[in-house]
Amino acid sequence: xxxxxxxxxxxxxxxxxxxxxxxxxxxxxxxxxxxxxxxxxxxxxxxxxxxxxxxxxxxxxxxxxxxxxxxxxxxxxxxxxxxxxxxxxxxxxxxxxxxxxxxxxxxxxxxxxxxxxxxxxxxxxxxxxxxxxxxxxxxxxxxxxxxxxxxxxxxxxxxxxxxxxxxxxxxxxxxxxxxxxxxxxxxxxxxxxxxxxxxxxxxxxxxxxxxxxxxxxxxxxxxxxxxxxxxxxxxxxxxxxxxxxxxxxxxxxxxxxxxxxxxxxxxxxxxxxxxxxxxxxxxxxxxxxxxxxxxxxxxxxxxxxxxxxxxxxxxxxxxxxxxxxxxxxxxxxxxxxxxxxxxxxxxxxxxxxxxxxxxxxxxxxxxxxxxxxxxxxxxxxxxxxxxxxxxxxxxxxxxxxxxxxxxxxxxxxxxxxxxxxxxxxxxxxxxxxxxxxxxxxxxxxxxxxxxxxxxxxxxxxxxxxxxxxxxxxxxxxxxxxxxxxxxxxxxxxxxxxxxxxxxxxxxxxxxxxxxxxxxxxxxxxxxxxxxxxxxxxxxxxxxxxxxxxxxxxxxxxxxxxxxxxxxxxxxxxxxxxxxxxxxxxxxxxxxxxxxxxxxxxxxxxxxxxxxxxxxxxxxxxxxxxxxxxxxxxxxxxxxxxxxxxxxxxxxxxxxxxxxxxxxxxxxxxxxxxxxxxxxxxxxxxxxxxxxxxxxxxxxxxxxxxxxxxxxxxxxxxxxxxxxxxxxxxxxxxxxxxxxxxxxxxxxxxxxxxxxxxxxxxxx
Numbered sequence: 001x002x003x004x005x006x007x008x009x010x011x012x013x014x015x016x017x018x019x020x021x022x023x024x025x026x027x028x029x030x031x032x033x034x035x036x037x038x039x040x041x042x043x044x045x046x047x048x049x050x051x052x053x054x055x056x057x058x059x060x061x062x063x064x065x066x067x068x069x070x071x072x073x074x075x076x077x078x079x080x081x082x083x084x085x086x087x088x089x090x091x092x093x094x095x096x097x098x099x100x101x102x103x104x105x106x107x108x109x110x111x112x113x114x115x116x117x118x119x120x121x122x123x124x125x126x127x128x129x130x131x132x133x134x135x136x137x138x139x140x141x142x143x144x145x146x147x148x149x150x151x152x153x154x155x156x157x158x159x160x161x162x163x164x165x166x167x168x169x170x171x172x173x174x175x176x177x178x179x180x181x182x183x184x185x186x187x188x189x190x191x192x193x194x195x196x197x198x199x200x201x202x203x204x205x206x207x208x209x210x211x212x213x214x215x216x217x218x219x220x221x222x223x224x225x226x227x228x229x230x231x232x233x234x235x236x237x238x239x240x241x242x243x244x245x246x247x248x249x250x251x252x253x254x255x256x257x258x259x260x261x262x263x264x265x266x267x268x269x270x271x272x273x274x275x276x277x278x279x280x281x282x283x284x285x286x287x288x289x290x291x292x293x294x295x296x297x298x299x300x301x302x303x304x305x306x307x308x309x310x311x312x313x314x315x316x317x318x319x320x321x322x323x324x325x326x327x328x329x330x331x332x333x334x335x336x337x338x339x340x341x342x343x344x345x346x347x348x349x350x351x352x353x354x355x356x357x358x359x360x361x362x363x364x365x366x367x368x369x370x371x372x373x374x375x376x377x378x379x380x381x382x383x384x385x386x387x388x389x390x391x392x393x394x395x396x397x398x399x400x401x402x403x404x405x406x407x408x409x410x411x412x413x414x415x416x417x418x419x420x421x422x423x424x425x426x427x428x429x430x431x432x433x434x435x436x437x438x439x440x441x442x443x444x445x446x447x448x449x450x451x452x453x454x455x456x457x458x459x460x461x462x463x464x465x466x467x468x469x470x471x472x473x474x475x476x477x478x479x480x481x482x483x484x485x486x487x488x489x490x491x492x493x494x495x496x497x498x499x500x501x502x503x504x505x506x507x508x509x510x511x512x513x514x515x516x517x518x519x520x521x522x523x524x525x526x527x528x529x530x531x532x533x534x535x536x537x538x539x540x541x542x543x544x545x546x547x548x549x550x551x552x553x554x555x556x557x558x559x560x561x562x563x564x565x566x567x568x569x570x571x572x573x574x575x576x577x578x579x580x581x582x583x584x585x586x587x588x589x590x591x592x593x594x595x596x597x598x599x600x601x602x603x604x605x606x607x608x609x610x611x612x613x614x615x616x617x618x619x620x621x622x623x624x625x626x627x628x629x630x631x632x633x634x635x636x637x638x639x640x641x642x643x644x645x646x647x648x649x650x651x652x653x654x655x656x657x658x659x660x661x662x663x664x665x666x667x668x669x670x671x672x673x674x675x676x677x678x679x680x681x682x683x684x685x686x687x688x689x690x691x692x693x694x695x696x697x698x699x700x701x702x703x704x705x706x707x708x709x710x711x712x713x714x715x716x717x718x719x720x721x722x723x724x725x726x727x728x729x730x731x732x733x734x735x736x737x738x739x740x741x742x743x744x745x746x747x748x749x750x751x752x753x754x755x756x757x758x759x760x761x762x763x
Contacts, residue, residue, distance in 0.1 A: 028073055028170060029070060029073070029074070030215045031169055031170050031175070031212065031215045031216055032066060032069060032070055032073070032166055032169070032170045033066075033070075034169070034208060034211045034212035034215050035066075035162075035165045035166045035168075035169040035170060035175075035178060035212060036062060036063070036066045036162060036165075036166070037208040037211065037212075038165060038169075038178065038179065038182050038205070038208040038209060038212055039062055039158070039161050039162040039165045039166075039182060040059065040062065040208075041182070041186065041201070041204045041205040041207075041208045041209075042161065042165075042182035042183070042185040042186040042205065043055075043058060043062075043158050043161065043185065044201055044204065045186055045188075045189040045190060045201050046154070046185075046188070046189050048189050049188075049189040050146050050150070050154070051145045051146060053145070053146060053151065054146050054150070054151040054154040054155060057097055057151065057155045058154055058155050058158035058159070059158075060093070061090070061093045061094070061097065061155050061156075061158055061159035061162070062158050062159055062161075062162035064089055064090075064093045064159070065086050065089055065090050065093065065159050065162045065163050065166070066162055066166060068082075068085055068086050068089040069082050069083075069085075069086050069166050069170065072085055073170075078742075079171060079742055080741065080742035082171060083163070083167045083171055086163050086166065086167075087163065090156075090159045090160060090163055091118060092116040092117065093116075093155075093159055094152070094155065094156045094159065095112045095115070095116050095117065095118045095122065096112075096115055096116045097151075097152055097155045097156075098110065098111075098112070098122065098125075098152055099112050099115040099116070100115075101148045101151065101152060104148075106147070106148035107125075107129065107148045107149070107152065108125055109121075109122065109125060111125060129149045129152060129153070130149075130153060132147070132149035132150070133149045133150040133152070133153040133154075135463070135560070136149065136150045137150065161181075161182070161185060164178075164181060165178045165181060165182055167746075168181065169212055169216065171746070172746055172748050173216065173672055173748065174748065175212050175213050175216040176213065178212065179209045179212065179213070182205070182209070183205075183209075186201075186205050280344075280345045280535065280536050281344050281345060281533055281534070281535055281536075282343070282344060282345050282346040282516070282534055282535065282536050283295075283341055283342060283343050283344050283346060283352060283516075283519075283533075283534045284341075284342050284344060284522075284531060284532065284533050284534070285339045285340060285341040285342065285519070285531075285532050285534070286339065286340045286526050286527070286529035286530065286531050286532070287337065287338070287339050287529060287530055287532065288338065288528070288529050288530075290335060290337060291337075291518070292518035292519065292521070292530075292532050293337050293339065293354040293355075293390060293392075293518060294354070294355070294513075294515050294516065294517065294518060294540075294542070294554070295339075295341075295352035295353060295354060295515050295516045295518075295534070296352070296353055296354070296355040296357075296374075296375055296513055296514075296515040297350045297351075297352050297375070297513075297514050297515045297516070298310045298311075298350050298375055298377075298513070298514045298515075299311050299370075299373035299375050299511055299512075299513050299514075300511060300512045300513070300514070301373070301418040301419050301511040302418050303421075303422065303423075303476075303497075303500075303501065303504075304423055305422075305423035305425050305427075305477060305478050306476075306477045306478075307476055307477065308476055308497065308512050311370055311372075311373050311375070311418075312370070313370060313371055313372075314370075314371045315368035315369060315370045315371065315377070315378075316368065316369045316371075317367070317368055317369075318360055318363050318367035318368060318369055318376060319363075321357075321359075321360055321369045322358060322359065322369075331399075332393050332394065332395050332399065332550070333393075333394040333395075333396075334391050334392060334393055334394055335391075335392045335394055336358075336389065336390070336391050336392075337354050337389070337390050337391075337392060338359075338387065338388070338389045338390075339354055339387070339388055339389075340385075340386075340387045340529075341353075341384070341385065341386055341387075341388065342385045343381055343382060343383055343384045343385070345536075346381050346382065347380075347381065347382050348380075348381055349377055349378060349379065349380070349381070350375065350376065350377055350381065351363065351367060351375075351376035351377070351379065351381055351384065351386070352381075352515065352516055352534075353374075353375070353376055353388040353390070354388055354389075354390035354392075355374060355390055355513075355552075356374050356390055356391065356392070356551060356552070357369065357374040357375075357376070357388060357389070357390055358389050358390055358391045359387075359388065359389035360376065360386065360387070360388050360389070361386065361387050362385060362386035362387050363376075363379065363384060363386040364379055364380075364384060365379065366378050366379035366380070367379040373511075393550050393551055394567075394568075395547075395550050395567055396567060396568060396569060397446075397566075397567040397568060397569045398569065399549075399550070399567075400446040400547065400550065400553075400567045401444045401446045401447065402444075403445070403446070403547040403548055403549050403550050404444075404445055404547070404548050405445035405446075405449070405503070405507075405508035405509065405545050405546060405547055405548075406507075406508075406509065406546070406548050407419065407420065407509050407546055407548070408548055419504075419509035419510060419511050419546065420504055420507070420508075420509045420510075421504075422501065422504050422505065425478055427478035427479070427481075427482055428478070428505060430482070431478075431481065431482070431485070431498075431501060431502060431505055432502075432505035432506075434485065434502070435452065435502035435503075435505050435506055436505075436506070438451055438452055438455045438502075439451045439452055439506065445506075445508060445545075445547070446547070446567075448506060449503065449508070449545055449555060450565070450566065452499060452502060452503070452555075452557070453499070453555050453556065453557050453564055453565060454564070456495055456498075456499065456557035456558070456559065457556075457557060457558075457559045457564055459559075460488055461488045461489065461490075461495075461559055462488065462489045462559065463489075463490075463491060463492075463558060463559055463560050463561070464489040464490060464491065465491050476493060476494075476497040476512075478501075480494070480497075481494070481497060481498045481501060484498055485498065491558075492540050492541045492542070492558045492561065493541050495541075495557040495558040495559075496512045496513075496541040496542050496543045496557065496558070497512055497541075497543075498557075499543040499555060499557045500512050500543040500544075500545075503543065503545050508545050508546075509545065509546040510543055510544065510545045510546075511543070511544050511552075512541055512542075512543055512544075513541065513542055513543070513544055513554070514539070514540075514541050515539075515540060515541075515542075516534050516538050516539060516540060517534070517538040517540050517561070517562070518532060518534075519532040519533050519534035519535070519538060520532060520533050520534075520535075540558075540561065540562075542554055542555065542556055542557075542558070542562070543555050543557065553565065637746060637747055638747070640747075641670075641747035641749065644666075645663060645666075647659075648660070648662060648663040648666075649663065649723045649726065650723075652721075652722040652723040652726060653721050653722070653723040653724075654721075655705075655720060655721070655722060656722070657702075657705035657706045657708065657709035657722065658706070658709060660702055660705060660706070660722035660723070660725070660726060661681065661702060661705070661706040663726055664702055664726060664729065665684075666747075666749040667726070667729065667730055667733065667749075668684075668688065668733070669748050669749040670747050670748050670749050671692075671733050671734055672748070673688065673692060681702075681703050681706050681707060682703055682707070685699040685700075685702075685703045688733075692733060693732070694729060694732045694733055695732060698725065698728050698729050698732055699725075699729060701722060701725045702722060702725050702726070702729070705722055
């Protein structure tokens with residue numbers, strides 16, 4: 001069939017007329033504003049899972065990223081430069097947030113030039129911050145109160161989401177993909193906390209998504225937006241959220257945490273308590289000057305190889321305690337701690353008190369103080385308000401080294417039998433061998449226990465609520481201890497139980513305590529005393545070892561919790577050889593805060609101030625590694641698109657009309673030109689020539705080839721090289737090298753694949 005006859009056939013077919021209307025005004029600003037609103041709508045539900053102290057900083061970061069893009073587009077900057085500039089502004093915004101939090105003393109640093117330009121030391125500080133934020137999310141229940149690390153991560157994530165949604169919706173003109181990305185963030189909080197009371201959030205997100213799609217359609221389509229389909233979609237979304245969603249099964253995912261609901265299992269089977277579904281404030285207390293104490297709940301001395309059992313035995317009624325004044329150890333400094341406790345949401349028969357208890361007043365009826373361990377049991381803790389006093393020994397390091405970890409006999413035979421005995425089991429021997437290996441070079445009991453504590457906290461072990469549980473090792477039996485020592489990952493129960501058993505294999509009396517971490521200072525004062533809040537998530541377990549002449553000494557083997565026990569040398573203790581020397585903040589009672597990084601001065605994080613070259617080198621290496629990883633990720637779309645393009649060009653060079661036409665349409669999509677499936681090749685070529693300035697002779701070989709392939713007899717006559725025509729069209733379509741590079745780096749055709757219909761088939 002001759003070409004002129006083909007022309008008449010194609011011309012007779014209905015085709016979309018080329019609009020001669022003047023170009024409409026640019027709606028890019030409106031689309032970018034809709035993208036910003038969509039980002040905010042996606043982030044907003046997180047406030048139901050994480051207390052929104054971070055939200056204002058996150059909004060500021062999102063606004064800064066958006067403003068950078070809007071300003072550069074208003075100045076008609078190169079399309080490829082806008083996302084790069086937004087990325088730079090995002091880095092500066094995150095760095096500025098870190099600097100602000102560091103200036104408030106909440107993070108180490110600041111490590112930035114002019115407060116907004118990151119340094120290598122900041123890059124070194126970021127992985128621990130990210131790890132701390134991850135731990136806070138995994139180990140705490142919703143709604144959780146974010147610390148500085150989690151706040152910084154949330155601000156960074158919000159700004160990055162704003163950048164990503166803006167690039168997808170505005171630069172790549174893929175608004176539907178932007179909505180999907182935002183939706184992936186929006187659905188997380190309802191799925192995690194099972195919250196179905198978020199109608200306002202549903203409406204805001206649906207409205208933002210529809211607005212974005214509508215503005216983008218008006219930006220690219222010749223006809224005005226029709227509101228009827230959009231209204232139908234919105235109505236279906238709202239109906240689905242209100243009617244269908246409540247009928248779905250309740251979500252099973254939860255934000256897990258290391259605390260109980262409101263009741264403690266005193267048998268040390270704390271796995272379920274530590275992996276609870278919620279977190280509540282269990283009590284508040286006031287304390288004067290000095291450190292806030294651990295609050296003991298139960299003491300477990302008897303171990304039968306399977307589990308630890310809480311102590312019982314002789315007791316004294318609380319209203320008669322103490323029967324006689326309790327004398328502190330002779331020749332030893334002591335510290336008295338007095339707390340006034342108000343129980344808020346705790347149930348059970350144990351009363352949280354500091355240790356060793358020396359005074360108790362204000363409690364109701366039915367409470368008893370157990371003999372040696374001085375725990376309080378027997379009543380109903382709900383609603384109690386009382387005052388408890390403890391006198392804590394403060395031995396020097398020399399006194400601790402001179403003392404032996406033994407029970408004074410024969411005055412405490414019962415105590416010795418319960419705190420030193422291990423069941424006869426073949427599993428004891430490897431545990432004893434490991435304990436002797438860890439402590440073998442030390443010459444006294446104190447240094448052996450410090451070595452054991454340091455071994456657990458030294459970096460080979462990790463805190464986890466999941467690792468030992470995956471294979472069923474959730475408990476304190478010999479089997480669980482052996483598995484824990486193998487995987488070196490577990491929670492406080494595993495560390496406390498293993499430490500206590502290893503101490504017994506070394507001939508030292510030990511036991512395990514259940515109680516609460518000191519809690520969080522609320523910043524309030526009551527009668528010149530600080531007010532602390534203790535949450536259910538701060539339930540904890542730790543070991544104690546008895547030293548003759550000192551008493552029970554707590555240790556903290558769990559990494560990331562509390563402060564490791566270490567006594568001061570005699571020269572640094574009051575009454576020592578150098579009373580004016582500075583006294584470091586070292587305590588025998590653990591605190592609530594983590595020790596990794598947080599217990600060191602900010603200037604020591606990421607290296608010292610001297611020898612900074614090593615730190616800088618490490619920072620630059622980390623920066624180079626991050627940059628290389630980002631470059632590889634950014635190169636993936638380009639590599640995939642180049643592979644597809646090369647394969648099509650090879651086939652087009654041999655005269656394959658379909659391959660050539662598919663590549664032409666992909667090129668048009670990459671350039672931001674629509675390729676509707678109902679539009680004929682000739683109509684598409686006419687529109688591209690008229691609206692985008694591509695000369696008709698450049699497109700003619702491609703149009704003739706696909707028409708000949710589609711309508712010619714027997715698949716059409718042999719054709720020559722079509723690859724050259726494609727290259728010429730590409731140069732005419734995007735004459736600037738920078739624009740061509742941007743299209744190659746971010747090929748829209750990979751995500752918005754053209755739907756091939758009409759004469760070129762389904763392709």
